Amino acid sequence: MADNRSALIWLWLAVVVCLLDQATKVLAESVLTYGQPVYVLPVLDFTLLYNPGAAFSFLADQGGWQRWFFTAVSVAVSIMLAVWLKRLPREQVWLPVALALILGGAVGNLFDRIVYGHVVDFISVHWDKSYFPAFNLADSAITVGAAMMALDVVREFWQERKQAQS
Template sequence: MSRNSSSIFSNTRQRNGGRYLLLSILVIVLDQITKYWCVGNIDYNTRGIEVLPFFNLVHVYNYGAAFSMFADWGGVQRYVLSGIALFMALVFVIMLLRTKASLKGHCIAYALFIGGAIGNLIDRLMHGYVVDFLLFYLKDEQGNITWAYPAFNVADIAVCVGAFLMVVLAFFSKAK
């Protein structure tokens, strides 16, 4: 093969971020396994299992979006939020497939977002709610909980980390 034909193939055969979909699948599997464990081992709507003095594993349901927004929409939120999650996951799959694999940070951010969105989408479609189980809180001297961050799950972590990474990359990345 001549030098020119070799360089033509190397320039046109750039890999996209498709292989990062394996990270999305890992997030989905980890999310579903942890939710399954939670439902099978922790009583619903209790203080659950104290792991640290400020962190419990609990078993609660979120019928809405982040921080239970839209939970009082009378059931329609299941379909609205599922549609949004499906649309966003598809948008990020397309973005991932159009991104060069060499842009690892971008690919990881998109893959995390996809995995998290689909992890919670599965819950919404199967149950009508999302299972949350990670609860951070503060106690007073008497041991009463005075503040608690809304419970969340692995999918929520993936979406937040993916979104944070996208923001950081938007500010500091030289990629277009």
């Protein structure tokens, strides 16, 4: 008998990502002073920063409309990811994990946007005086999930190519 349940079982991972993201942001706000780096490694500081824009502070300097625009985009993407998860077969693992990571990160940052009006960032990676934009656990989950999705596309391409050649 085939198991036709969906991959929504992976929603637990999205919830864990969102909860860990929020917990680390609360911790960062309680122990860090805004804008003051705390040295961790030669290439890593913890620096509390607020991002009213999107990734890499895109549109951060706008008049406030971007908060609601990015909130709407996050809600739409989150719904789309949940529907996509529901449509995947439960036997799949790689793609549902990727989608759950992205969903958990999106909801974590969405919460910040709705409640605070900005996203809380605190991880600062740099080399010498060149700094990568500050980020958080949600951003990391989104990045890992997106990389997993890209790898899944490449894997499927090679599988289809191999099948076509046989």
